[in-house]
Amino acid sequence: MGAGAVGLLVQVALLTMPGAQANCGESEYPYEGLCCVLCEAGTFVANHCSASHFRGKCDPCKEGKSFTAHANGLEGCVSCRQCREDQITLRPCTLTQDAECQCKQGYFCADEGCEICERNSQMHPDGKEILLNSTDTTHAGIPNQGMSAFVWVILALSVLVLLIVAALIKRLKCDKAALTDKDAEGGLVSM
Known part of the structure; x- marks a missing residue:
């Protein structure tokens, strides 16, 4: 300022x-x-x-x-506020309103007043930078809504797989218990 x-x-x-x-x-x-x-x-x-x-x-x-x-x-x-090169002008400055700027696609606002736009990226485990395509100005560090939905789908599928595995384990235990009971009954009769 x-x-x-x-x-x-x-x-x-x-x-x-x-x-x-x-x-x-x-x-x-x-x-x-x-x-x-x-x-x-x-x-x-x-x-x-x-x-x-x-x-x-x-x-x-x-x-x-x-x-x-x-x-x-x-x-x-x-x-008037001047939008920088890494921003687009949403609303130009008029006699009664300041200009409104937003970060360009692939960048997000790093602070509340959107004075700093940072590039959306993540680091791959091998050290290479992965650029993310987003204009999300409200969730610094969260690339976009699509990625969030993807995480929820993976989480839901994981829970479903765990429930299926738990049901299979329970059924196997019941089947094993039933076989053990039959073996025990068969052993009592043959004596």
Whole structure:
């Protein structure tokens, strides 16, 4: 985040502090003892008001370069987010909205703000990298829904195989017990 953006954030924090607006209305901001009317979203304060309850001069932000999302008393617009080479632009920056970026196919967002896109890959046991094809931006480290479904299918099949093996073992034990009983009965009769 650049120094200009930090300055604007500090200014927004000061403008929204409860004590700072004690005498100003909800759609006003304090400036040198006056209560100036906020500029509309998509604009900024070029010149503050010279009398309370009036609006100063509001200038528009630069389309595609800067924006303000809400009514404000800012002395400048917020710079638009620039999508990087490893990202695609989902929504361009407008006067009232920042750009929205998403990692390109084969990459995922490594952090909450999606400032870093990392390539989806796994290491094969022999040390070779296996690239995974995904644009999943919400599950870092999980390649995609298809892989998750595959794991569930394997798990379900494994449980089914275990149940079949357990049933076969139980049947063999019952058959063996039945043969042992017949042998025992046969031995009693022959004596």
